[in-house]
Amino acid sequence: MPLPKRQLSPLIRKYLRVSRPAQAAARGLGELKPVEPAARREGAPLLGDDQVYVMKYGTDFHTAWCQVVADNWDRGPRGLLVTLFVDVGARTRCTECNRHAKAARASAAQEYHLQPRPTPDPAPPDAVIPLKVMGLAHGILFLAAGQEYRERLKETAVERATPLYVDGRRDGMVVRLDCARDEPLLVVQMDPRATFRNGPYQVRLRHPLRRSAAKPYAVESVESVESVEPAP
Numbered sequence: 001m002p003l004p005k006r007q008l009s010p011l012i013r014k015y016l017r018v019s020r021p022a023q024a025a026a027r028g029l030g031e032l033k034p035v036e037p038a039a040r041r042e043g044a045p046l047l048g049d050d051q052v053y054v055m056k057y058g059t060d061f062h063t064a065w066c067q068v069v070a071d072n073w074d075r076g077p078r079g080l081l082v083t084l085f086v087d088v089g090a091r092t093r094c095t096e097c098n099r100h101a102k103a104a105r106a107s108a109a110q111e112y113h114l115q116p117r118p119t120p121d122p123a124p125p126d127a128v129i130p131l132k133v134m135g136l137a138h139g140i141l142f143l144a145a146g147q148e149y150r151e152r153l154k155e156t157a158v159e160r161a162t163p164l165y166v167d168g169r170r171d172g173m174v175v176r177l178d179c180a181r182d183e184p185l186l187v188v189q190m191d192p193r194a195t196f197r198n199g200p201y202q203v204r205l206r207h208p209l210r211r212s213a214a215k216p217y218a219v220e221s222v223e224s225v226e227s228v229e230p231a232p
């Protein structure tokens, strides 16, 4: 169901701005040809034998989940792409990945694994906050919470690979939580194949996965709140 046409607020337009200089810098390296990763683990793409990581505006390619890749994923999962090794063009291999490959050969180490995540503590009280749809543009969904939740959401972080669920299906990824306005805004990158569902949503909170986290809460997931099916 399409949303009614409306003017995008300046706040929303801010999120849609594309970084032109960065785009220009990546030119001349060869066209980016993203492919589906061989697998995903908690949302993070995992490489197949012939695949490498590239950054949307980067000049390197990566053969492992190195610190550079991990940092980029934390900053903005959308900027991290997977491509075939044969399509890296003029991009150069990341020095950290080079070091990693040498170390791996030396120790005959097996495949590089993501750090296992600790089991989270039980959810904090008031762990579910209702959300309403503010707009959808260019695959970005904007959901607002009531201002009574602002203080709680100010203490909430968005960790990497935080999912948006519709009917239990993963339809997108939460990329940002903005508490600068009275009604805090959750920004969600929709999966390109997902069909947008208008209606109520909710955000589920939990304790952060990292003990060193700066904020006491983190977003567990955002979900479409299913309407109750009438009994047959």
Ligand SMILES: [Zn+2]
Pocket (backbone or CB within 6 Å): 061, 062, 063, 064, 066, 067, 068, 069, 094, 095, 096, 097
């Ligand atoms: Zn690397």
